[in-house]
Amino acid sequence: MSRYVFFNSDAQDAKVLTVARKTARSRGATAVKSLAGTMLLEVTPAQVPEVAQALPGWRYSVERKTTRVPERKPLERSKARGALAAAAKG
Amino acid sequence: MVDTGVGPHSALKVKRGLNTTAAESGRRFRDEDGHGSHVAGVIASAAAGWRRGEASAVELHAYRIFESGDPYASSFAIAAAIKDAANQGCDLVNLSIGDSMADDGIRDAVEFAWARGCVCIAATGNDGKGQVDYPARYTQAVAVSAIGLIGSWPAGTYLDWTLSASRGKALGGQESFLASFSNRGAKVALTAPGVGVVSTIFSSRWGVMSGTSMATPIATGVLARRLAASPSVKDLPRDAARSAEIVKMALQAAEDIHLPAGMQGKGLAR
Numbered sequence: 001m002s003r004y005v006f007f008n009s010d011a012q013d014a015k016v017l018t019v020a021r022k023t024a025r026s027r028g029a030t031a032v033k034s035l036a037g038t039m040l041l042e043v044t045p046a047q048v049p050e051v052a053q054a055l056p057g058w059r060y061s062v063e064r065k066t067t068r069v070p071e072r073k074p075l076e077r078s079k080a081r082g083a084l085a086a087a088a089k090g
Numbered sequence: 091m092v093d094t095g096v097g098p099h100s101a102l103k104v105k106r107g108l109n110t111t112a113a114e115s116g117r118r119f120r121d122e123d124g125h126g127s128h129v130a131g132v133i134a135s136a137a138a139g140w141r142r143g144e145a146s147a148v149e150l151h152a153y154r155i156f157e158s159g160d161p162y163a164s165s166f167a168i169a170a171a172i173k174d175a176a177n178q179g180c181d182l183v184n185l186s187i188g189d190s191m192a193d194d195g196i197r198d199a200v201e202f203a204w205a206r207g208c209v210c211i212a213a214t215g216n217d218g219k220g221q222v223d224y225p226a227r228y229t230q231a232v233a234v235s236a237i238g239l240i241g242s243w244p245a246g247t248y249l250d251w252t253l254s255a256s257r258g259k260a261l262g263g264q265e266s267f268l269a270s271f272s273n274r275g276a277k278v279a280l281t282a283p284g285v286g287v288v289s290t291i292f293s294s295r296w297g298v299m300s301g302t303s304m305a306t307p308i309a310t311g312v313l314a315r316r317l318a319a320s321p322s323v324k325d326l327p328r329d330a331a332r333s334a335e336i337v338k339m340a341l342q343a344a345e346d347i348h349l350p351a352g353m354q355g356k357g358l359a360r
Contacts, residue, residue: 003112005166005195009202012177033112033166036173037202038195040112040166061194065162069094069125070188070216070223070303 001042003032003063010057011037020055027051091133091184091307092171093126095119095154100294101137102130105149108174110167111157119154124291126154128299129186131290132307133314141288141296144311147318151180155187165193168225172199176208181317181324181336184310185212185231186303188223197228204230207328209336211310213302215273220352222277232337235353236272236284236305239264243286252285252300258347258354268353272302278355279337280344282308309359313340 006024011017020039021031029043029051040063043051052060096104097120107119121127134150135143153171155163168187175183183203200210210231215223226233241264243249251270258266268274269285284305291297316339317324323339326332344357 003166005169007169007195007198009173009198009205012173033110033170035110035170036177038166038170038173038199040164059194059198061165064165064189064191064193065160066191067163067165067168067187067189067193067196067224068161069123069156069186070213070301 001030002045004041004043004048004060005063006039006041006055006058006060008037008058020058023054024051027054091126091130091150092153092155092168092175093129093186094123094156095121095126096130096150096152097121097127097292098294099127099131099290099292101135101141101290102127103134103136103150104152106178107152107154108171109154110170110174111155112164112166113157119152121154121292122158123156124297125186125299125303126152127292128289128297129184129303129307132287132304133184133311135290144308145314145318148311148314151175151178163187165195169195169199172196172210173202176203176206180208182310182314183208183210184307185210185225186306187225188213188215189225190223192224192227196225200225200228200230204333205330207326207332209333211306211313213306214278216271216301217273218271219273221275222273227277230333232279232309232340233277233355234302234306234309234359235274235278235281235355236269236302237266237281237347237354237358238269238283238285239266249286249300256349256353258349261347261358266347268349269300274353276352278352280309280340280356280359281305281347281349281354282312282359312359316340316343
């Protein structure tokens with residue numbers, strides 16, 4: 001199973017979202033969470049086209065987990081370590 | 091603000107908090123990291139004197155998009171938070187987050203907010219590279235770079251690594267510079283201080299952080315204050331034209347600090 005984000009700007013109403021979740025489930029998807037016209041679905045890659053076809057007006061993308069808070073990136077930490085090391089030597 | 095959560099902190103009052111991660115309760119918006127609280131305090135701290143936030147009268151909505159112990163946020167959590175903020179009537183969404191790759195769902199959320207009169211203000215990123223991160227790189231996001239001020243910390247100490255050769259005009263008697271870590275590029279719209287920023291962290295403490303994450307809420311707070319004082323823009327119908335007017339107002343008010351456009355955009359957020 002993989003996780004996909006389905007989104008539809010016209011599906012902000014809770015009832016519309018509930019219907020979409022039911023439709024997705026009927027095509028074999030598991031609805032992990034949904035909010036504000038956005039659904040996180042667990043489904044096999046092979047099933048995704050069928051789920052998408054059953055949800056007209058919805059688009060989807062693979063769930064990605066690559067966003068972070070910028071200052072936690074290694075570059076800053078390495079620079080900070082370098083500055084501290086230089087200061088210690090000096 | 092869409093971040094690691096907020097508080098608890100005695101100087102921060104959250105009007106609405108929501109956790110949009112897949113695994114955690116929606117009510118769990120408390121900050122377990124410190125980043126989100128710091129960003130929130132820059133905007134909304136109600137403490138007295140120099141600890142006060144840029145726009146302490148704002149109604150702060152806190153969205154936690156990071157699961158406990160996870161340094162990465164799901165594209166679902168981010169997109170859902172932005173859209174919910176727009177649905178809740180937020181005027182501005184602070185995004186002190188970054189990613190080198192685009193995502194259709196997040197871009198759709200930024201566009202969704204824009205179409206509802208809600209503008210996303212986003213950090214350019216901290217890699218010191220010539221291209222801004224996403225979500226700041228999306229057309230309808232306002233990208234904010236970071237500057238520092240010479241002499242605002244003791245010479246020879248830790249923050250020296252943020253210095254760069256790109257110098258701007260003096261502000262308050264101190265020469266400005268583009269922070270060495272700040273990403274730059276044609277997409278930069280505004281700049282703001284992001285070196286040695288003191289703000290709230292969890293458990294009602296105060297701490298120093300540096301980054302475009304800190305510059306972005308300064309720009310957001312300054313714009314929130316300006317928007318509150320501009321009923322002709324604030325009271326416009328919540329649509330794309332309102333978003334465009336908000337951005338226009340922000341860019342027109344920016345102060346040219348004599349850095350190249352790819353570093354300062356239109357200038358210092360004012």
